[in-house]
Amino acid sequence: MDNCIFCKIAQKQIPGKVVYEDDVCLAFLDLSQVTDGHTLVIPKAHYSSILDADPEVVAHVYKTAQKLAQQIVKNCGAQGCNILTNAGEVAGQTVHHFHVHIIPRYDEHDGLTLAFKDRSQEVDLDDILNCVTK
Ligand code: AMP
Numbered sequence: 001m002d003n004c005i006f007c008k009i010a011q012k013q014i015p016g017k018v019v020y021e022d023d024v025c026l027a028f029l030d031l032s033q034v035t036d037g038h039t040l041v042i043p044k045a046h047y048s049s050i051l052d053a054d055p056e057v058v059a060h061v062y063k064t065a066q067k068l069a070q071q072i073v074k075n076c077g078a079q080g081c082n083i084l085t086n087a088g089e090v091a092g093q094t095v096h097h098f099h100v101h102i103i104p105r106y107d108e109h110d111g112l113t114l115a116f117k118d119r120s121q122e123v124d125l126d127d128i129l130n131c132v133t134k
């Protein structure tokens with residue numbers, strides 16, 4: 001896709017700190033380095049998010065993310081990691097080319113906060129199940 005920064009990195013038109021590459025995907029260091037070792041895995045083909053990506057490509061990208069996460073956690077001396085993808089601006093997606101973040105976690109004060117608010121007392125799970133499965 002013209003003007004897609006991740007397509008340009010995949011096509012080597014702009015540089016990236018490449019961690020891994022194969023025919024289908026590319027992994028490179030995220031410029032922001034939310035924590036040391038923060039890495040992105042992208043398909044070389046353009047999909048705007050996981051929601052419109054080819055399932056086979058999604059499987060390959062996540063399989064690669066698992067393998068790289070194991071390597072990064074070990075090599076960087078992390079205690080664990082978050083592996084996540086943002087789909088849509090409402091979810092915080094800023095680059096509209098499907099990508100998976102691997103964010104190594106060192107301790108609870110390492111700079112990343114993912115707050116999951118417990119709403120179990122406010123919602124009706126049966127209503128929500130009806131919505132999810134309709
Ligand atoms: P998201 O908010 O999920 O769309 O994440 C996009 C990520 O891409 C951000 O964490 C940015 O720091 C990262 N990013 C943007 N441009 C580049 C680039 N040229 N090289 C590496 N990472 C980038």
Ligand code: ZN
Pocket residue numbers: 001004005006007008045046047096097
């Ligand atoms: Zn793209």
